[in-house]
Amino acid sequence: MRLIILGAPGAGKGTQASIISEKIGIPHISTGEIFRDNIKNETDLGKLAKEFIDKGQLVPDDITIRIVKNRIEQADCSRGFILDGFPRTVAQANALESSLCKMHQWINKVLDIDVPDEKIIQRMMGRRVCPDCGATYHLIHKPPVNPDKCDVCSGNLKRREDDTEETIRKRLAVYHKQTEPLINYYRDKGLLLVVKGAEDVKDTTEKVLRALGV
Numbered sequence: 001m002r003l004i005i006l007g008a009p010g011a012g013k014g015t016q017a018s019i020i021s022e023k024i025g026i027p028h029i030s031t032g033e034i035f036r037d038n039i040k041n042e043t044d045l046g047k048l049a050k051e052f053i054d055k056g057q058l059v060p061d062d063i064t065i066r067i068v069k070n071r072i073e074q075a076d077c078s079r080g081f082i083l084d085g086f087p088r089t090v091a092q093a094n095a096l097e098s099s100l101c102k103m104h105q106w107i108n109k110v111l112d113i114d115v116p117d118e119k120i121i122q123r124m125m126g127r128r129v130c131p132d133c134g135a136t137y138h139l140i141h142k143p144p145v146n147p148d149k150c151d152v153c154s155g156n157l158k159r160r161e162d163d164t165e166e167t168i169r170k171r172l173a174v175y176h177k178q179t180e181p182l183i184n185y186y187r188d189k190g191l192l193l194v195v196k197g198a199e200d201v202k203d204t205t206e207k208v209l210r211a212l213g214v
């Protein structure tokens with residue numbers, strides 16, 4: 001299976017992608033992770049990407065496509081893969097399709113995890129992280145035993161800098177403008193599956209696996 005997971009920031013794409021990956025034994029490819037790997041290993045593409053990232057700019061589509069293409073050409077992707085965080089635009093989707101066609105491959109399914117904006121804002125504003133050990137919590141769904149204290153190391157929990165309502169709304173606005181058009185793009189191709197994201201991760205997982213037939 002070659003799968004793309006869509007959804008707004010905070011919809012749970014990464015969580016569900018990891019679960020599906022373990023369930024059916026195909027790699028979960030996060031674009032953020034492969035960017036970091038290329039930069040860490042100082043590949044030619046990683047060096048190019050770093051120039052833009054260091055300036056606070058978006059990495060151009062041609063570089064992003066080449067990095068993704070290099071990853072899906074690796075042996076562990078021979079049985080399929082899950083793309084999380086890519087494509088983000090219709091232009092990227094067209095470029096991905098062209099690259100896969102040259103490799104005699106194609107996307108089988110596209111899963112959209114649909115969560116209302118207000119639910120996402122609530123989820124993300126409730127997140128807390130321990131700066132000392134990296135443990136993560138949620139004030140509603142995964143609260144610490146002691147308020148504002150890490151269960152693991154007793155460090156002081158903090159809200160991530162980008163988890164303010166203003167920042168989250170800006171990210172959602174970008175998503176609706178740039179990425180949401182992919183929903184109709186893949187619906188028109190007959191590839192789209194839509195799952196309503198539930199409050200409980202397990203409930204969402206059940207819906208996702210049922211939709212995918214795995």
